[in-house]
Structure formats: C-alpha cells, structure tokens
Amino acid sequence: xxxxxxxxxxxxxxxxxxxxxxxxxxxxxxxxxxxxxxxxxxxxxxxxxxxxxxxxxxxxxxxxxxxxxxxxxxxxxxxxxxxxxxxxxxxxxxxxxxxxxxxxxxxxxxxxxxxxxxxxxxxxxxxxxxxxxxxxxxxxxxxxxxxxxxxxxxxxxxxxxxxxxxxxxxxxxxxxxxxxxxxxxxxxxxxxxxxxxxxxxxxxxxxxxxxxxxxxxxxxxxxxxxxxxxxxxxxxxxxxxxxxxxxxxxxxxxxxxxxxxxxxxxxx
Amino acid sequence: xxxxxxxxxxxxxxxxxxxxxxxxxxxxxxxxxxxxxxxxxxxxxxxxxxxxxxxxxxxxxxxxxxxxxxxxxxxxxxxxxxxxxxxxxxxxxxxxxxxxxxxxxxxxxxxxxxxxxxxxxxxxxxxxxxxxxxxxxxxxxxxxxxxxxxxxxxxxxxxxxxxxxxxxxxxxxxxxxxxxxxxxxxxxxxxxxxxxxxxxxxxxxxxxxxxxxxxxxxxxxxxxxxxxxxxxxxxxxxxxxxxxxxxxxxxxxxxxxxxxxxxxxxxxxxxxxxxxxxxxxxxxxxxxxxxxxxxxxxxxxxxxxx
Numbered sequence: 312x313x314x315x316x317x318x319x320x321x322x323x324x325x326x327x328x329x330x331x332x333x334x335x336x337x338x339x340x341x342x343x344x345x346x347x348x349x350x351x352x353x354x355x356x357x358x359x360x361x362x363x364x365x366x367x368x369x370x371x372x373x374x375x376x377x378x379x380x381x382x383x384x385x386x387x388x389x390x391x392x393x394x395x396x397x398x399x400x401x402x403x404x405x406x407x408x409x410x411x412x413x414x415x416x417x418x419x420x421x422x423x424x425x426x427x428x429x430x431x432x433x434x435x436x437x438x439x440x441x442x443x444x445x446x447x448x449x450x451x452x453x454x455x456x457x458x459x460x461x462x463x464x465x466x467x468x469x470x471x472x473x474x475x476x477x478x479x480x481x482x483x484x485x486x487x488x489x490x491x492x493x494x495x496x497x498x499x500x501x502x503x504x505x506x507x508x509x510x511x512x513x514x515x516x517x518x519x520x521x522x523x524x525x526x527x528x529x530x531x532x533x534x535x536x537x538x539x540x541x542x543x544x545x546x547x548x549x550x551x552x553x554x555x556x557x558x559x560x561x562x563x564x565x566x567x568x569x570x571x572x573x574x575x576x577x578x579x
Numbered sequence: 580x581x582x583x584x585x586x587x588x589x590x591x592x593x594x595x596x597x598x599x600x601x602x603x604x605x606x607x608x609x610x611x612x613x614x615x616x617x618x619x620x621x622x623x624x625x626x627x628x629x630x631x632x633x634x635x636x637x638x639x640x641x642x643x644x645x646x647x648x649x650x651x652x653x654x655x656x657x658x659x660x661x662x663x664x665x666x667x668x669x670x671x672x673x674x675x676x677x678x679x680x681x682x683x684x685x686x687x688x689x690x691x692x693x694x695x696x697x698x699x700x701x702x703x704x705x706x707x708x709x710x711x712x713x714x715x716x717x718x719x720x721x722x723x724x725x726x727x728x729x730x731x732x733x734x735x736x737x738x739x740x741x742x743x744x745x746x747x748x749x750x751x752x753x754x755x756x757x758x759x760x761x762x763x764x765x766x767x768x769x770x771x772x773x774x775x776x777x778x779x780x781x782x783x784x785x786x787x788x789x790x791x792x793x794x795x796x797x798x799x800x801x802x803x804x805x806x807x808x809x810x811x812x813x814x815x816x817x818x819x820x821x822x823x824x825x826x827x828x829x830x831x832x833x834x835x836x837x838x839x840x841x842x843x844x845x846x847x848x849x850x851x852x853x854x855x856x857x858x859x860x861x862x863x864x865x866x867x868x869x870x871x872x873x874x875x876x877x878x879x880x881x882x883x884x885x
Contacts, residue, residue: 386694411778418772418773418776424774425770434787438783
C-alpha cells in the first residue's frame with residue numbers, strides 16, 4: 312500500500328482505485344519541533360463531499376495545506392507520509408503549479424484580489440495561458456453563475472473585486488477556485504466571515520458542485536458537516552480519531568467516545 | 580440602568596486621564612496643523628520676495644521660451660528659464676530611468692525573495708546609502724564619473740546630463756527602495772497565498788498580484804524620487820557642468836533651476852531684479868513640486884476608488 316505512490320510516480324500509471332480521488336497515507340505534519348498532525352490515513356472518494364470537523368488546533372488546516380503542497384511556502388512546515396491525488400503522489404509532481412491548478416482552495420477569510428471582478432475570475436485561466444477574450448468571457452460567466460454571484464455583479468464586472476461585500480467576496484473566491492475546473496476543491500472554514508443567508512446559498516452551491524468535482528470541507532460547524540458531507544472525519548489534537556458516513560456519525564454510530572461527545576456538543 | 584448620585588459624580592469627575600487625553604488631543608492637533616502652517620509660510624515668503632518682479636518687469640513669454648538666462652548683463656539683462664527648466668527636467672528624467680529599475684528591483688528582491696539575514700543586512704545597507712550627503716555624491720560625479728565618461732564615450736567633457744542623471748539616480752534609488760519595499764510589505768500575505776494556491780508561479784504572483792496591489796505605494800516611491808530630482812541642488816551643481824544649454828544629447832552640460840538659485844543668490848543685491856528673478860524660479864519650483872504631489876495624490880485616489 313505504502314509503496315504505491317513511488318511506483319506510480321515512476322511509471323506514471325494510475326494503479327490506485329479509480330473511485331478514490333484522494334488517498335492519504337500516514338501523513339504527519341510538524342512545524343519545527345511542534346507536531347500538528349500525526350499519522351493520518353484516509354481516503355476521499357470521487358464526487359463526494361468529505362467533511363473534516365474538530366476543535367481549533369486539531370490540524371485541519373495543516374491537513375489541507377499538505378494536499379496542495381502549500382507547505383513549500385510555509386517555512387518550517389515539515390510533511391511526512393503520502394498524499395495521492397488521482398493515484399499520484401503530490402510530491403512526485405515536478406510541476407507544482409500544474410498540481411495547484413487542479414486543486415481549488417477557498418480560504419477562511421474572503422480574498423478579493425485587488426483587481427476587477429472579471430480579472431479575479433480570469434486570473435487562473437490566464438495563468439494557464441488562455442488569452443482569447445471570448446473564451447475568458449465564457450469561463451468568467453460560467454464560474455460566476457455557478458458561484459451564484461453572476462446576477463449581483465454582471466453589471467459591474469470591471470469594478471474592483473475587493474469592494475464587494477464579505478459574502479460576495481467569498482463567492483467570488485469560490486468562482487475563482489472553480490475557474491481552473493479543479494478535480495478537487497478544498498474549503499477551509501469558508502463560512503467564518505459570511506452571514507447565515509449567504510452561508511446557506513454557498514452550501515446549496517456546494518451540493519450542486521458535488522456532481523462535477525470532489526470537495527474536502529473543513530468546518531468548525533458540526534451541523535454544517537451534517538448538512539453537507541457524505542462522510543466526515545473527526546480530528547482532535549493532531550489525530551484523526553475516526554472517519555464515518557456522516558449519517559452514522561450523527562445517528563450515534565461512532566466507535567470513539569470522544570467523537571460522540573464532540574458531535575453532541577459536550578466539549579470542543 | 581440609572582446611575583446613583585454617587586456614580587454620577589464619579590462619571591462627571593475630570594480625573595488625570597481626562598486631562599491627559601485633552602493635552603494629547605491639543606498636541607496632536609498642533610503637530611498636524613503646523614505642517615500646513617509651515618508650507619503656507621514658505622509659500623508666502625518666497626512669493627513676497629518674487630512678486631514685485633512678476634508684476635513689474637517679468638515677461639512670462641521670455642521666461643518660458645527663451646533659453647537666455649543673463650541676469651547680470653549690464654546693457655540687456657534677460658531672464659529666460661527654458662534652458663534651466665529643460666536642464667532640470669532632463670537630469671531628473673535620466674535619473675528616473677536609472678533609479679526606477681534599480682529601486683523596484685531591489686525592493687522586490689528584499690521584500691519578496693530575500694529572507695532572514697540577507698534581508699536584514701540589505702535593508703541596513705540601503706538605509707545607509709540613503710544617508711550619504713549629496714555633496715559626497717557630487718564629489719563622486721566630479722572626480723570619478725567625470726573621467727570615466729570622458730574615457731568611455733570619448734567626449735570632451737564628462738560633467739553633463741549623463742553624469743548628473745546617473746549620480747541623481749543612484750542618490751534617489753535607496754530612498755525609493757525603502758518606500759517601495761514598505762508598499763510591497765503592506766500587501767497582505769493572503770493575496771500571495773490565494774494566488775499561489777491557484778497555481779501561480781512566483782513571478783506571476785509578483786507581477787499579477789503583488790505589484791498591482793502595491794501600485795499606489797510604488798507610484799508614491801517614484802514620485803518621491805522625481806521630487807528629489809527636482810529639488811536636489813548640490814550634487815547636480817557639481818556633476819551637471821552648470822552651463823546654460825538646451826540639451827540635445829546626454830553629453831551636453833546643463834544647468835538646473837536649483838543650482839542656479841544656489842550659485843547666484845549669494846551674489847545678488849537684496850531686492851534687485853536678479854534677486855527677485857531667482858525667487859521667481861523658487862516659486863516655479865515650488866509649484867512644480869506641489870503639482871507632482873497633487874497628481875500623485877489624485878492618481879492614488881483614482882486607483883483606490885475605481
């Protein structure tokens with residue numbers, strides 16, 4: 312099992328189970344001497360929403376950062392173990408940028424880049440070399456539609472993206488993440504700075520997106536995981552306590568007492 | 580909730596904090612308004628010294644179109660500032676061509692690539708460079724760059740636009756670097772992270788996200804350099820050749836507005852036409868600097884409100 316990544320890398324062959332979008336094997340993350348995540352092994356299936364819940368400091372964000380190799384830009388962040396995207400170890404990709412273009416990320420706080428709404432969404436396609444305005448127009452409209460933002464901004468596509476409201480900026484961020492047509496969409500506590508109405512709209516969008524892409528959703532809202540996730544993992548203090556079908560998890564079918572207590576809101 | 584009488588006296592009492600707060604408010608107000616008072620004071624003073632000349636014998640057409648600056652001529656003194664204006668403009672223009680790439684490059688390296696010790700020592704070095712007195716730069720132009728230009732380009736004189744422009748550019752670069760680096764540092768890391776997560780390479784992050792985001796600050800850095808170029812006196816006086824000329828190539832000697840004032844003011848009779856004409860140059864410089872800053876301000880606002 313553990314050798315898969317290395318072999319796949321050398322042959323370029325996809326030997327892993329094709330329905331598994333993401334395979335994580337013995338992943339450990341540390342910052343200097345401080346351990347953030349210990350020995351996590353889990354799979355994410357294609358076209359599912361995979362929820363990760365857990366209290367602060369449980370390693371959820373570090374986990375996401377390892378998936379698209381943001382560790383490269385974080386001094387002192389040390390990653391061990393394997394992360395296979397479509398059966399290929401992310402660390403065997405020589406072209407880091409190509410990997411990141413296949414993985415969309417939405418950060419906790421909305422980041423409207425200081426350029427027009429249009430340019431925000433067109434940035435990633437332009438980075439990958441698309442220059443024709445007609446093609447970009449189509450991508451921009453499609454992504455803004457899918458992020459349920461089109462109707463609100465179609466008349467001001469060329470005003471500054473950072474002037475939108477917080478909720479709009481977060482949907483803009485989602486539109487931007489979708490513009491690269493990602494195989495994998497990572498969301499890190501996306502609703503922190505968003506009002507409840509917008510949160511529900513974004514959740515509806517995510518349910519729609521599940522048909523086309525695979526989503527890993529880190530959330531500190533247990534109920535959000537319950538509403539959205541097909542399967543949910545519970546992280547606690549750098550440990551993946553358990554992974555279960557979300558329904559089972561909330562129906563009390565948990566193996567670990569700590570999960571039950573967290574889900575029921577007794578600690579955390 | 581209703582306050583009891585005892586509470587009300589406590590809430591009404593002017594204690595030490597209240598007085599300190601008032602004093603600080605007044606001090607900050609005086610500090611803020613003093614800058615405006617000084618600027619107005621300077622403007623009033625130089626205008627008063629030059630205004631008599633403007634209304635009596637000043638010929639604006641001659642001033643702006645004639646290259647002949649001959650205030651000491653005994654039979655026909657003329658006050659054409661065109662050559663001086665072009666001298667200042669050409670030297671400043673060349674200085675910016677030298678300084679902008681250097682300073683932006685240095686700022687990008689220090690702000691985006693260098694880390695740890697390299698970064699710290701570079702910053703200290705750049706700040707040290709900014710502290711070199713302008714007369715030292717003038718000396719370098721006079722004694723080092725001058726013979727080098729004569730030798731390399733085979734021209735008769737090395738004190739010219741090229742010399743002054745290079746010296747001025749090197750002089751302005753450190754301070755521009757510092758301002759530009761501050762502007763880059765003010766760009767939130769979340770922008771970089773967001774762009775990197777989208778698969779942008781390092782240079783794409785810098786050119787597509789960081790530089791556009793820092794544009795107002797970078798523009799401020801460049802305009803500060805332009806202001807420095809217009810205002811610099813000693814180094815330009817020493818390196819430019821100080822001869823009245825409309826420059827046709829970078830190897831022509833020129834004379835700058837500032838250098839003219841510095842060199843001639845001490846030798847004029849107080850209140851004479853010549854003395855007042857020099858103050859007209861001063862007013863002109865003041866207005867130019869004011870216009871540059873105003874433009875910068877408007878451009879920066881324009882970028883923000885788009």
